[in-house]
Amino acid sequence: MAFGFLNATVGFVLLMLGHHPGYIPAPRPTTPFTSRTALLVPIHNEDIDxxxxxxxxxxxxxxxxxxxxxxxxxxxxxxxxxxxxxxxxAWLALART
Structure with missing residues (x-):
């Protein structure tokens, strides 16, 4: 159990310092967007608001x-x-904003 805690702590510190091998900063776009993307939001009996x-x-x-x-x-x-x-x-109200 102590090993797991130590491993998680070292990984967290490395992640916060940006030295973790799994840490890849999100690149900033260098050119303007030229395409369109559809964002699909599936819902099933969820709170509409x-x-x-x-x-x-x-x-x-x-x-x-x-x-x-x-x-x-x-x-x-x-x-x-x-x-x-x-x-x-709700969709019409959102589309009007």
Whole structure:
């Protein structure tokens, strides 16, 4: 047990210092985006406000980065007919913002 703790501690310290062999910093794009990406959000009987709140935060983050025009969101719902009106209303509200 002590060995496991020591191993985890050394790995954590190396990771924080950026010397861990598994640490690869995210590259910054050197050229503007030239393609589009579909962001698929599958849902099944989930809290609609929570789902669309997360989608809104993702969209705002992309907009803050200046890349929103290169991403399209698609909500893939398998929740059933009872949830359709609420999901459609949430999507329309999000699309208007």
């Amino acid at each position: 929570a789902v669309f709140g997360r989608v809104e935060r993702m969209a705002r983050s992309l907009a803050d980065f200046g890349a929103a025009a290169h991403f399209d969101f698609f909500i893939l719902s398998d929740s059933g007919a009872a949830a359709e009106p609420a999901e459609a209303a």
